[in-house]
Ligand code: SF4
């Protein structure tokens with residue numbers, strides 16, 4: 055539908071000059087199978103051990119700024135534990151590991167004035183640190199508060215510096231960062247599979263992101279929601295499944311599983 | 317009666333004479349410079365140590381991501397809104413009583429827009445990158461697009477155009493009467509203005525059409541500000557259709573207030589000849605707008621607290637009775653006094669300028685605090701998840717930057733007041749359809765110019781929407797947002813083209829046209845011709861200082 059409309063508009067509106075401009079290398083790239091990456095988090099299994107958020111911090115070079123009280127509310131968090139007060143009227147479970155929901159209709163992407171955050175064709179809400187101007191509009195717009203601003207230049211101790219993950223760029227002061235579903239791991243796996251002439255299998259994907267890999271209870275499952283055979287799509291279709299704040303129409307790609315809610 | 321006040325001799329300034337400042341002017345300039353220096357110093361600290369020195373933090377983790385800077389920006393754009401509106405309305409409705417403050421209003425518009433842009437820059441985490449990538453990549457789907465392109469390009473530029481066009485006549489006078497060192501400046505501004513009936517008639521048309529095109533632009537540009545907040549479904553307390561209209565009304569109230577303050581201060585500092593009646597008129601505007609805004613607030617709070625969804629009620633509660641209640645009381649108290657003082661004076665038919673100035677100051681404090689109360693509580697307390705409630709108090713750095721921006725406004729206004737007459741000189745009434753000789757060349761050039769502008773707007777806007785980009789992230793044309801913005805600017809510049817284009821007709825039809833000497837000299841460039849014209853044309857002696865009707 056979106057493509058049809060675009061084609062129509064291009065056909066009718068575009069100036070001939072524009073249509074004649076070269077379209078770059080994009081057309082030449084080999085088509086690859088479109089995915090809709092998603093995650094299922096089984097709350098009945100989650101033991102609230104926080105392994106996922108620690109692993110995430112390690113994997114993605116997220117600075118922690120020590121215990122300095124000045125940094126209260128200024129420590130970036132991609133994956134964190136959300137404790138809900140039981141008396142909340144909305145019937146959400148008491149404990150939620152909370153990554154970015156990678157909304158299919160993300161408010162953060164709509165408001166970004168420069169396109170520093172965008173929907174990757176495979177459904178990941180990506181963030182280009184280099185392009186972000188730090189207006190923080192996306193933070194204000196995200197209903198799940200899943201975005202963090204770098205309030206100061208991250209400082210690493212010598213030992214922390216040695217533990218930085220070379221696969222993920224560190225972010226400078228003044229830009230917003232967020233969970234990428236460990237995009238670098240997804241990419242690496244896809245590349246490897248492509249060289250071997252195959253598609254990544256569901257068993258390789260299920261525990262691909264650092265949080266899923268670290269979870270001792272196996273509560274986090276990653277995979278392709280469009281692949282009917284994948285574990286994540288089976289879990290998403292389970293009667294136990296629900297998504298956060300459905301009424302906002304953001305269409306999250308993260309499903310939670312819980313037997314009796316409330 | 318107003319007519320009479322306006323026509324009394326002391327009301328109209330002697331043309332071309334700049335006021336001599338009193339001591340207060342120097343004090344204010346020193347204050348402005350001090351504030352600006354303080355703001356710059358604070359900003360360098362922020363650049364050096366990072367935004368951690370502000371009071372802002374991540375929303376949902378104990379803070380608010382937007383605070384004083386964004387509130388200040390919204391507030392300053394609000395002020396500019398009122399300035400240009402007053403000037404336009406004075407022209408459109410021929411409200412002669414407002415004419416003496418029209419130029420000050422326009423000046424205030426320009427100064428506060430410039431200051432507003434600095435407030436945004438102070439807010440950006442990467443202001444350098446913002447300056448570099450917004451012109452190239454800005455996306456219309458973000459309400460910031462309207463803020464950056466419409467407000468800055470359309471709004472600031474159209475105010476500058478209006479300011480320029482309406483000032484040409486006085487600039488031409490200043491070429492003769494003004495200080496010698498600034499003659500080049502006046503000559504540039506006058507850009508060939510000649511005191512002919514033809515020029516005057518043309519001038520009447522442009523000012524009318526400018527005024528009428530600026531008004532809808534204003535409402536659009538200002539509504540995009542309200543949309544920044546009003547269309548965020550994920551923030552209880554913001555998502556509201558009333559957001560954009562109430563933004564405009566509060567903008568009007570604070571802007572009129574600031575205009576009153578500026579006029580009163582300038583009148584004292586420089587002895588400008590502005591009649592009390594003009595200020596009283598603004599005072600009436602002030603209480604009406606404050607009243608409408610108070611009404612909006614009551615409706616809003618009532619809706620939210622009576623049967624609003626749980627979280628809207630929660631946010632409204634934190635404002636009215638929770639952690640923000642003191643600020644709320646200050647804001648509403650100030651706005652109420654801003655309504656009550658002028659209203660009581662109005663009822664008793666005894667308006668006093670001092671009372672109005674106090675009310676105007678209060679309204680501005682109230683408006684700034686109210687802007688903060690719009691921006692902050694929905695971030696700290698408006699989350700659908702049980703995230704940590706936040707706190708926000710601006711740090712001294714933010715206050716210092718606020719002082720710096722206000723200092724900037726002050727300096728722009730004060731310095732300008734020294735180099736250009738702030739009250740229009742004597743001029744015959746402008747008519748929008750005074751007879752003009754046929755001038756097809758001018759018409760054609762202007763139409764072509766405007767058509768080019770509209771084409772640029774269309775191309776720039778569609779490409780900014782990435783309609784041609786396929787799956788790519790960026791627009792296909794380099795600097796698509798700039799193309800859009802320059803289209804908007806060109807469209808308004810049509811007024812300048814129409815006015816400044818030198819007359820090239822060989823055979824003047826109307827006997828009233830005196831400019832025969834220049835008909836054979838084909839000018840090389842518009843500007844050079846305009847400059848030469850100002851230099852060479854003798855300026856007729858000024859009209860008698862007052863009309864016989866007003867003599868006692
Ligand atoms: S959860 Fe927030 S950051 Fe993630 S995609 Fe949705 S709106 Fe964007």
Ligand code: SF4
Nearest residue numbers: 166186187189190192
């Ligand atoms: S902070 Fe960065 S990613 Fe977020 S809206 Fe602004 S420019 Fe976009």
